Amino acid sequence: MNALAAHLEAPQGRGRTPEGAFTGAAGGAACGDLIRVSVALADGESVTDAGFDASGCGATIAAGSAAVSLVQGTPLLEAARVDVDEIANELGGLLPGKRHAAELAADALHRALGLAARFDGGLGPRPARALVAMSGGVDSSVAALLSARAGEEVVGVTLELWSDPENDGERSCCSAQAVRRARNLAHEMGLPHLTLDLREEFRAGVVKPWLAEHAAGLTPNPCVRCNGEVRLDAMLELANRLGAESLATGHYARVVQDGSPLQQRDASPLLRAAADPAKDQSYMLAALSPESLARMRFPLGELRKTEVREIAAEAGLPTARAPDSQDLCFLAGTGRRAFLARHGGLGERPGAIVDRAGRRLGRHRGHHDFTVGQRRGLGVGGGGPLYVLGTDAETNTVTVGTHEELRTERVPVRELVLHRGASRVDRVKLRYRSRPLACQLSGDLGPGTHSRASLELDEAVYGAAPGQLACLMDGDVVIGHATIAR
Secondary structure, three states, rough: OHHHHHHHOOOOOOOOOOOOOOOEEEEEOOOOOOEEEEEEEEEEEEEEEEEEEEEHHHHHHOOOOOOHHHHOEEHHHHHOOOHHHHHHHHHOOOOHHHHHHHHHHHHHHHHHHHHHHHHHHOOOEEEEEEEEEOOHHHHHHHHHHHHHOOOOOOEEEEEOOOOOOOOOOOOOOOHHHHHHHHHHHHHHHOEEEEEOOOOOOHHHHHHHHHHHHHOOOOOOOOHHHHHHHHHHHHHHHHHHHOEEEEEOOOOOOEOOOOOOOOOOOOOOOOEEOOOOOOOOOOOOOOOOOOHHOOOEOOOOOOOHHHHHHHHHOOOOOOOOOOOOOOOOOHHOOOOHHHHHHHHHOOOOOEEEEEOOOOOEEEEEOOOOHHOOOOOOOOOOOOOOOOOOOOOOOOOOOOEEOHHHHHHEEEEEEEEEEEOOOHHHHOEEEEEOOOOEEEEEOOOOOOOOEEEEEEEEEEEEEOOOOOEEEEEEEEEEEEEEEEOOOO
C-alpha cells in the first residue's frame, strides 16, 4: 500500500479536536475542498495532540492526515518548519493536480500553529532568538537573512490583516496569498514560520477609524496607526511567547539611545531616520513607544535599497528583483473611492465647491474624495489653478482657493505625545515623503501627552492636511508625534 492510500485508509486524527486546541481552516467554496487542522500545546512548548477534519477530494483528506502525523509530539518551532513539500513527501509525492491539497493542509496547519503560539505559547527565554517580520518582499527577507548571519536563531512571522474578494491578494502584503508567499520563502531559507491572523483587530483598530476619519473630512494615515497600535504590538507579544529577545523588521529606520550628544543620555531609546533618506520610514513608525523600540531592531537602517537588493541577489533570494508594494494593503487592486463606498457607506454625495467667500464655483461627488492641498480632480476651471483649502463634512462642501491661500507658518496639532521636552523639537515632517521643516513647538511642554499645541514653522508650508501625522524631530531623531488639527 502506498503512502497516500495508507493515509486515506487510516487518516491520523480525523474528526478529533483535542481539548484546548486551536484550529485553523483553509479552502472553501471556491475550490470545493475544505480542511480544518487543530493543535494543542503541552506546557506551551510542543504539539501534544493534533487532529483534523476535511471535505472534498481524497487527496485533501490524506493531506490533513499527513500534516497531523508530521507535527504530533514535535516542538512548536519544529512544527513551524513543516512545509508543503514535506506534507506532499509524507504522501509519497503528489501529482501537480493534487498538490493543491498539500497547500491547503499547510495553510490550515500554520493558521492553527499561529493561534496556538499567540495564545498558549510559552517557550523559555533565548537571548539569541529573534522574531523577524516577513512580508514576502525583498526588505523583510534580507532582514531575516542578516539576522541569521549575525548568529541569531530566526523565527519568521507574517500577519494576515485583510481578506476581501474585491482586493487583489497577489498585490497585497497582508493577504492570505502574501502569507503563503512569505511562509514558503521562510521555509526555503530554512526558518520556522508562524502566521498571525489579525483580521479582526486590523478592521477594528485601523480600517474602521480610517473610514470614520474620511467621513469626518480628515486625511488619515492608517499605516501609522497600524504600526503603533496593532501590528508591531502583536508581534512583540508573540516574541514574548516564543522567548525571543528581539523583533526585527525590514523597515528603513534606526534606534538610538538618545539623539543629541549635547543632551544628557536618557534611559529610553528613540527612533532615528534611516541612512537612506529616499527609503526612510521613521515617519510611519513614529507612534511606536520607547518601550516597544527597546525590543526592536532594524537591520536595514544603515543600508541603501540598492545594497539590499544586491545582498538578496548574492544570496539567491527570489525576492531580489521583486517590486515594492505601493498601495495601502487593504486597497490593493481596488480604488479608494470604491473602498469607501463599499465598506464605509461613503458613496456619491453631491455638494458644492466654494471659495473662501462662499461663492459656488462647481459641484463635487463627495467631500471625502478630497484632501487639503489637492489640485487634480476638482473640475473647476478659469482664473488659474485652484487647490483644496478645506472640507466640511457637516455641510458637504469643499473650499478651494489659490496656492498662496494654502500658505501657513503655523500648524495646530492635537493628541501630542512627547518622549523628550518640547525644547528638543527643531523640525517636523508633515507628510510621509515630505522633507523636514525647521520649527518650534509652542509652550514649555515636558515629556508625556498633551491635548493641543501649535507648531511655528521657520518657512511657510502650502497645505497641512488635518488628520495626518506630524512627526516631531530633533535633527534626524524622532522626539514625538501629533495629529494635524483644523
